[in-house]
Amino acid sequence: MNRQEMHAQFGPKLRGTVPGPKAKAAVEADDRLISPSYTRSYPLVAKSGRGIRVEDVDGNQFLDFAAGIAVNSTGHCHPEVVAAIQKQAAELIHISGTDFYNLPLTDLADRLSAVAPMPGPHKFFYGNSGAEAVECALKLARYHTGRQNVIAFLGAFHGRTMGALSLTGSKPQQKRRFGPMLPGVTHVRYPYAYRGCTGGAQAEEAFSMGCARYIEEKLFKTILPPEEVAAIFVEPIQGEGGYVVAPDNFLRELRRICDRHGILLVVDEVQSGAGRTGKWWAIEHSGVQPDIVCMAKGIASGMPLGICMSRAEIMDWVPGSHASTFGGNPISIAAALATMDILEREGIATQRTWASGCWNACAAGRKHTRWWAMCADAA
Ligand SMILES: Cc1ncc(COP(=O)(O)O)c(C=O)c1O
Numbered sequence: 001m002n003r004q005e006m007h008a009q010f011g012p013k014l015r016g017t018v019p020g021p022k023a024k025a026a027v028e029a030d031d032r033l034i035s036p037s038y039t040r041s042y043p044l045v046a047k048s049g050r051g052i053r054v055e056d057v058d059g060n061q062f063l064d065f066a067a068g069i070a071v072n073s074t075g076h077c078h079p080e081v082v083a084a085i086q087k088q089a090a091e092l093i094h095i096s097g098t099d100f101y102n103l104p105l106t107d108l109a110d111r112l113s114a115v116a117p118m119p120g121p122h123k124f125f126y127g128n129s130g131a132e133a134v135e136c137a138l139k140l141a142r143y144h145t146g147r148q149n150v151i152a153f154l155g156a157f158h159g160r161t162m163g164a165l166s167l168t169g170s171k172p173q174q175k176r177r178f179g180p181m182l183p184g185v186t187h188v189r190y191p192y193a194y195r196g197c198t199g200g201a202q203a204e205e206a207f208s209m210g211c212a213r214y215i216e217e218k219l220f221k222t223i224l225p226p227e228e229v230a231a232i233f234v235e236p237i238q239g240e241g242g243y244v245v246a247p248d249n250f251l252r253e254l255r256r257i258c259d260r261h262g263i264l265l266v267v268d269e270v271q272s273g274a275g276r277t278g279k280w281w282a283i284e285h286s287g288v289q290p291d292i293v294c295m296a297k298g299i300a301s302g303m304p305l306g307i308c309m310s311r312a313e314i315m316d317w318v319p320g321s322h323a324s325t326f327g328g329n330p331i332s333i334a335a336a337l338a339t340m341d342i343l344e345r346e347g348i349a350t351q352r353t354w355a356s357g358c359w360n361a362c363a364a365g366r367k368h369t370r371w372w373a374m375c376a377d378a379a
Contacts, residue, residue, distance in 0.1 A: 011053060013061040019043040020058025049076025070239070070271050073298030074342045081301045081338045088334035095330070097126060098323040104333035111340050112309060117267075117281040118289035123315035125308040126328025130270035130296035131159025133306035134233070136322060137266045137292045138163045140310060141231035143317045145264065148183075149224060151215060151232045153190040155241030158233060158268055158294075167233050170240045186224055188214055190238055191250045204247055212253035216260075226261035231292070236282035239271035248286040255288045264314065266292040270306075274298035275343040303335035 001009070019027065023045040045057045052075055054064045064076065074081055088104075097105050109124040116122055125136045142148060150167065152158065158167040160174065166182035168174055175181065191208030194201050220226045232254055238244040258265040267290040272282035276298060283290055291314060296306040306327070 010063060011061045012063050015059050018056075018058075018060055019045065020056070020060065022057040026057060051075040051078075068302060069297070070276065071297045071302050073274050073276070073347070074301045074339055076302075078301060078338075078342060080342055081335050084334040084338035085303065085331055088331045092330050094326070096325050097328040098325060102330060104330045104337075105328050108307075108328075108333045108336050111337060112295075112307070115280040115340075116309060117284045117293060118291070118311060121312040122309050123312045125315070125322065125324075126333075127306035127308070127324045128304040128326050128329075128332075129159070129306045130268075130294065131161045131164040131306070132324065132327065133270060133294035133296050133308045134158045134164040134167065134268060135161055136306075136308035137231070137233070137268075137294050137310075138167065139322055140292065140308065140315060140317065141264045141266060143321060144314050145230040145262070147228050147230035149186065149229045150184060151186050151188060151219070151224075151229060153234060153238070153241075154187050155190045155192065155238050155244065156187075156233070156235055156268075157238070157240030157271075158235075159270075186219060188219065190241065190244065191247055192238075192242065192244045193247070194244070195242075205249060208247040208250035209253060212250050212257065215254075216257050220261070226263070229261065229263050231264040231266045232258060233266045233268060235268045235272060236286065237272040237277070246286075248288075251283065251286040251288040258291075264291040266290065266294065268294045270294055270296040274339070275347045278348070280348065299339060300332050300336040301339045303332040304329070305332040305336055 023043055026045040027043050044054070044062065046054050047057045048055045049064065049072075052063055052065075054062045054076065056062065064072070067073070092102070095102055105124075105126065109122070112124065113120050113122045125133075125140070127133055127136060138150065141150065152167040152169060154169045156168055157170045158164040160168070162178075163182055165174065165178065166185045169187045189197075189211045191204070191211040193204040193207045196202035196207060215232075216226075234246065234251070234254060235241070236246050236251065238246070255265055257263065265288075267281070267283045269281050269283065273280065273293070273295050274297065276282070277285060279285060281293065283293075292308065292310040294306070294308055299305060299307065304326075
């Protein structure tokens, strides 16, 4: 297919100047009414979406490579996801899993357990967002270990609620005037070998090992008693931090440090997970088995769902310790089950070779990998 044919088939198709009159009016209303804390870069006012296409209120069609910040894992309004949502909505919209049992909770847990990056048995907590999955992991790590401190990484993004924000180390504006943060969080360098320590590239193996070793050889010997550290939180691929793939030796070294000191290894797969790298979870590429996994975004194709999965023995808190009114909403779970069907059939199975190729290319070059992450979403 040549360029013109591709353009004719897939778009984009613009009807006039963008933004059009309806979009302009919508942006004006938004300016009046909606929180200015959102970071809108484009005056795109979405009305509908199908697959990779988004149509705005003036009938302009765009190709969506942003995928709702890595959420539209099956494209916009995949017919199977829509059907699953409609069916569940006609049956049961809400009953709080905090108070009552319902089958979707265990159906999805069983499915996720089967593709977990660490051996079972597992336990699951359902929330509504990535930040809630991280909050859960943070509280659980403290509860289970009886320790207060945690380690996170510079460049990390874990969410914007106070606990998750305290772990976040991405941009000053995200923290400006919101302090004090949660005490007990120490940020250390993430192995961004392409940028290195001083702005230049550094040899990856040695650099990433140095980043991990710093925890044991400096932190634990100076300011942070290891027996008081509950967890290390890490994104196997930093998203907001610049789409940086953590080298395998770094993740393996974190695992070793955690094992040695009784610390939990928490992987935040909110953005890197749900099939985005050709495997269910990005951590699987390293062979490292985490203790806790945080999931959200692409797992339910756009319905709000945050999930914290742990090795079963870790989730030992008692009734009343943690809960969520909406978490594990039956409609979100129906969307997640349909999403898993589609990703398994059309994504993980068929993209495995392709995505692994991209992965290997990234791993070999360790260049800035934003293109790869976006390709994976757009495919
Ligand atoms: C790695 C990671 N963790 C957590 C979050 C927070 O997710 P949410 O915005 O759903 O709270 C994000 C959001 O971008 C993320 O990329």
